[in-house]
Amino acid sequence: MAARLASRLLGMLAVMAFVVTLTFVIVRVVPGDPAAAMLGNEATAEQIAALRARLGLDRPLLVQFAAFLADLARGDLGQSIFLDRPVLVAIGERAELTLALTGLAIALAALIGIPLGILAAVGQGRGRAQVLPTLAMVAASLPSFWIGLTLIKYLAVDLRWFPVSGYGPPEAGFLERLHYLILPATALAIPNSALILRFTRLSMLEVLQDDYIRTAHAKGLPSRTVVLRHALCNALTPIITVLGLTVATLIGGAIVTETVFGLPGIGNLVTSAVVRRDYPVIQGALLVISGVYVVLNILIDVIYMLVDPRIRA
Amino acid sequence: MRKTGLQGLLAAAVIQAIVSTAPATAQQAAPTSVINVATIGEPPTLDPATTTSDVVSIITQHVFETLYTFTARWEVAPLLAAAMPTLSEDGKLYTIPLRTGVKFHNGKTMSADDVVASLKRWMEVSARGKLAAPVVESVTASGDTVAIRLRQPFAPLLPLLAMNNGAAVIVPFEIATAGSPIKEFIGTGPYRLIEHRPDQYIRLGRFDGYVSPKGTPDGYAGERKALVDELRFAPVPNANTRVSGMLSGQFQFADSLPSETISQFENSREVKPLVAGPSWPFVIINNTKSKLTGNPLVRQAMLAALGAEDLLTAAFGNPKFFDVDGSIYSAGTIYHDSTTPGYNKPDPKKAAELLKRAGYKGETLRLITSQQFDFMYKMAVVAKQQLEDAGFKVELLVMDWASVVRQREDPNAWESFTSYNTFVPEPSLLTFVNPAYAGWWDTPEKAAALDAFNREMDPAKRAELWKVVQRLLYEQASTLIVGQFRNLAAISAKLDGYQPMPWSAFWNVSIK
């Protein structure tokens, strides 16, 4: 297992090397520049050129890449042009929100998806077996911003149960912040719960066909016991995998959701950085997000190894 | 045992979220009165000298003040100055008396040295200040007055000093000389900066040591009182979210709302719509250096092809928000001039005739616009069709505003772009009459007309001279005026004392 882990870590380093290069290449090809974005409508060419020079954007690309790598080696993601603070600080300030949002969303998604998935699997062959997965498919096919906007219109504007946007006033406590997160987390959870439902159903179906489950049934154990104790435990491994994958799609979904709900999280940071042409922030955020994703995948691998003895062997 | 891995991870995340919010809760007592304002986005800086961005002006005018400001009728009035300046006979020496005892947010009292340092900084870094810089010979302090000596008479000087964007704000000497943009936001305004969390909020708190100018409030002039504990400006870039936030009561003020949402506010008892004047000119700026639009006949053909009424209706929907008026300045201002030959007389045949005379052979007219200003994009879509109906071949380039600003600097990259000019009390501040601005309108006739206008000090004569500039604008069709438009803002019915001005100010505003 140690050898396996070591080779995984080595692979991870190779992946990150690609990620770093890709990030720089993608970001620097972007036309338009932060100087133009910052100086506003009435800027003249001369003012823009001066700001470009100050920001070091007039240097050759390779020189900029070398500087980028050197900074990175020192753990420095650079300075945000627009926000006037280190990129790591800017990301750190918003990590809490995105973490809370995705955490809440995955909890909601699992809470909806897993029980319904089990229900759909157990009821296989009956009418509702077709209904639940199909409903899930519809949920997964709704554009997430549409869900968000609809929730805002009815639950926030008409009924006023929830705030429309933002993360609460500065003096807001934990519960108030939670109140601000419920709608966005729901919008984010709906399509993902559909994914989890589908996967739970499939894994449960596979397990339920196994011989020992039939044996358990034959022994006359109540079917609730069979399903929950025996089948679910064995279906857990693939479910953990899909939860891990969901985290990745959640981060992607958070970009759209944070935009719809005006939440100052990491997703919002990236989309506004694109508009502002704030290269260091786009780079830094891309690196941090993909880094988290890669590490998360390794963690899932490890959990997988711990849970599933067959892989450990 | 087996399940602990993932659960532990989630639990850690939740605990992290609780722990990191908890201390913030403990240390901040809620202020009793707060006005929440939704702004169109995060300000690029909080230094109002270095940018002409509206959102920066709206926020920072509460913190920083200028020597002069404007009344509701756009007359210059003193703010940090004690009175209007005394002007020497030859019109070249301005002596400005300062108010005494004015306190900065750091407790220091404002002196003439602070003013001189601030004005020098302004002439170096501000787009407005740079217009004045070549004319200014010296700025000197003596006692409680500041003297500005000019090389030649320059009528726009006082309006430039009074503008609140690219603003000649007065900051302490140490800050003015420490480099721009400034890092410490110490001004003399009725509110001071408490906290800035980018993309989240900017908190301004009442400045207890504020020394107000005297007089009945009139526009930006007169007495200023901080009547609430805190002003909070939250960036909400999505216009619909601003509308929803107003309707749900989360915000007490928001501007730049989609004009067609006005019915939502008209039906509400808690929120009132505001159609804020004065109007701004909405324009299509033509590239006089391009091979195609460098030809005045082609530009004339464009003027003949465009029907302003459809353009404006598509852009704003409700006629409350626009005037089909081709004057550069809106009705009611002294620079309004209804002589607009060819405006809003769509005549595809005449346009085609002009194109034929210009020797047009189907070259592509590249029209740049941006969806970041939704009304521009909608106008451009209709303009494209009207131009095509007249025989033009049009390519609509839709890009984000940062790219527009970059692209328009390249004379070979475009023929026309959509734009607007925020209301400027001084015509020489209009971007599209500046020969250095994209479009590069710089004919000898126009240069002479503008120079005569800038040298004239008498307001009535200036209005006459401005008519010459407008006539040339139409003859040479360098910039096509689409019309005049106004912004939709919304205000909570709970707010009292708000005076509608183009850059919304919240001093003298209280909560019922």
Added chain:
Amino acid sequence: MTGPPASRLALALVVRRVAGRPLLLIAAVVLVAIVAIALCAPLLDLPSPTRLAISRRLRPPSAEHLFGTDEFGRDVLSRTIYGARTSLLVGLLVVAAATVAGTAIGLLAGCIRRLDALLMRFTDALMAFPDILLAIALMASLGPSLFNVVIALTIVYTPRVARIVRGATLVLRELPFVEAAQSFGASPLRIAVKHLLPNVLAPILVQATFLFAYTVLTEAALSFLGAGVPPTTPTWGNMIAAAQQYMHQAGWLILAPGLAIVVTAVSLQLLGDGLRDLLDPRMRQHF
């Protein structure tokens, strides 16, 4: 499977299995209908999807305009039908390009051990960026155009196909018939094309169906974020993005394009699910 009787038997089998899955059937019929309507759009006497009529803007649904008119007075139904042409074209091009590129990379990685690690780390790196994020960043670099949306989404989705093809190839490589071909001295390329490719077609086809659905949804999200096909081109994503502005005063604008997206994505996924069951080799073994 050799000889006509066997294939006729297989066909009968397929027909029987399809008949046993009403959802698959419905999905297929709906998709064929959508494509047919999109293709025949010019023949259906529709109001012009692009001609502006400012005096008719924002009309609610009526007999004349079943789904109302938009902010430029254009018929929403007509735009949705013409929008289908672009949206489906984008989907089709992305799926085709990503499938070809992904299959090539996957086969290469699966067949040539030395390339495997390098190619897979590269696809891992691309997959480490969330779909939307990578697409936005790419669109910002490439600039807004229909063609660039296709390129960006192809880059986003190629690694997924590559992984699946590689996985399937690795399994197949160990099978006796491939080893036999190798022992006869067949070149790796010949093995890949002659023996491996036909056998990975089924998972590729299933994956392609799902990719199509994701592409339609991602195109919509990109348009919403202002990073998609230029807004002047009618696509479902652009129509929804424009409609969200009028959420409060013209809620009907979102109906037609929204329904089109959801129905298409659901049908594609149902089709994918059905195909997977039909083509699943394990299930075939039972017969």
